Amino acid sequence: MTQFRRIAFALGVAAAGFSAFATAADVTGAGSSFVYPVLSKWSATFAEKTGNHVNYQSIGSGGGIAQIKAGTVDFGASDKPLDAQELGKFGLGQFPSVIGGIVPAYNIDGVESGKLVLDGDALAGIFLGKITNWNDAAIAKLNPGLKLPDAKITVVHRSDGSGTSFNFTNYLSKVSADWKAKVGEGTAVEWPTGIGGKGNEGVSAYVKQIKNSIGYVEYAYALKNNIGYALMTNAAGKTIKPGNAAFQAAAATADWAHAADFNLIMTNAPGAEAWPITATTWVIMYKQPKNAANSKVVFDFFKWSLEHGQAQALELDYVPLPEALVKQIEAYWQTQFKH
């Protein structure tokens, strides 16, 4: 009998729990897997503070855009911004949420992490399959004093469609006319050479296993997996070490003021200290939401996370947006969205 009572009590508690869910607002978002870890962390803290739950499903940027267009979620998240025409057609607005950096990751015997320096041309040459050996003159001239082996380069790219690939190929298209003409940019492209790994973890695993290989991964993955990452020469001609300050510098010096609806890719940012392959994820919402109450919760959530979520973002190796950009986003909310 006591066991029965215990079960009945448990059921009662569960029912009470469900009814608590029902009274608080329950908003949903879907899209980019890049922001999933930080969004779920923010969402948990936000729920503790306000009782409102933000459910985020990491289904990929393409899926997120499709879901918000269909109106099945309260917000979408995409690694690739929508253009003004598409936003206008559906009555959508978008803003950046959090920053991450993408680094060239390599595995060369005798070359420690952070010792190899590359620039846009060399990186494009390697991924085009034009620079095939590590001791090629184009790499050697960037690395005087570094002894590079006479070994064939194995290129590792993403095999799945991803925002990481999009930002990486966008950068290569900006710095190399050859890349732009032959390959172009996209979440998936026709890679001229190399092998494909699934996800950041797949690329990390291949780079770690294959000698003399080079790939590209999110900075956090390179750190966690102890893979060597390269320094890059940026648009200002300065050699930069990847890190939070460099990613933030890219976000701060990108020309947001002249980008309507924040439709700007941060790669190859002009700042002297800017890391050249810096990325963000855009949150996409309706300007005139059907469900105003839910939309308000989403705004509260992102306002709270942009202003108070930095520490948690940093813990997960994301970089919070610079303060000036947060101000611009809040102004954009005021003018563009109906609360």
Place this chain on the structure above:
Amino acid sequence: MKEGTPHSGGVPGFFTGLSMPIATHVADPGNDRSRIDARNDALFRGILRVCALLVLAALLGAALSTLWGGREVLFGDGWHFLASSQWNPVENRYGAWAPIYGTLVTSLIAIVIAVPLSFGIALCLTEVAPLWLRTPVATAIELLAAIPSIIYGMWGLFVFVPFMAAHVDPMLDSTLGRLPFVGALFRGPPLGLGLLTAGIVLAIMIVPFISSVMREVFQTVPARLKESAYALGSTTWEVVWDIVLPYTRQAVIGGIFLGLGRALGETMAVTFVLGNAYDLSASLLMPGTSISSSIANEFNEAVGLHRSALIALGFLLFVVTFVVLLIARRMLRSLKRKEGNA
């Protein structure tokens, strides 16, 4: 015994639809029992029919919906989609030849390795191994079949790929790779990944399926047939080759089909070790891609024509599997005919 007779007579007739006359012939018209039996039989027949039709409907539904989903590419691009090996999501030009090639080559490697191996395992377990060893080994093989493919994939990536890169690839490159014609198959950098690695991992995955089917059917061979052959002075090999195999050939080939089907459609394990590159390369040491791994890789972020191309790939997997099974069946029939003439 009375109700046993119409029942056992009804079973073979049941499939040809002739059970009714037999049932009425035996049954007493005034007997309620036989009427109930007849009704239950009809019900049972109906249920069985629905079960069989359900499989057909599911297959047809899947084939038609992939055909519909892929219509933009299949009917828009037509032959280009089948003949080209270019896969360019940026310019929206898609060709399926590289994934088809990768699917066929990896499955072929898997079958070439797995069939003799499974044959050996099944024979050992039914003819050679001591009795106390048979059940534990058979159980172990069936357990292998229950391992999820992602585990094989991870094992492949973290254990087998480094082994191939360090030992097998360089060895093949420096020995077989030097040969004039065949050499092209075994030349390449020691990546560890590629068609050969994927084929071997697939072989390991399908061995449990094929060998457990083979073992089951080898056990059905009547002992007196084998004993007669032994009595005439046959060796174990002769008994196996001339008695056991001909007796069970149909079921053995069914088991191989089962394994082949799994190899053609396997996704996760292949994705991990194949290298995921849309390349057509003669060398088995080079990376490639397969139909199912292309879909698994790209579907998440694909929109518009890209998505249509991936669904069309799914339809092609149906077609490829169908054609492969058709060819295999043809071969089986010609084999039978040859035997009839001899």
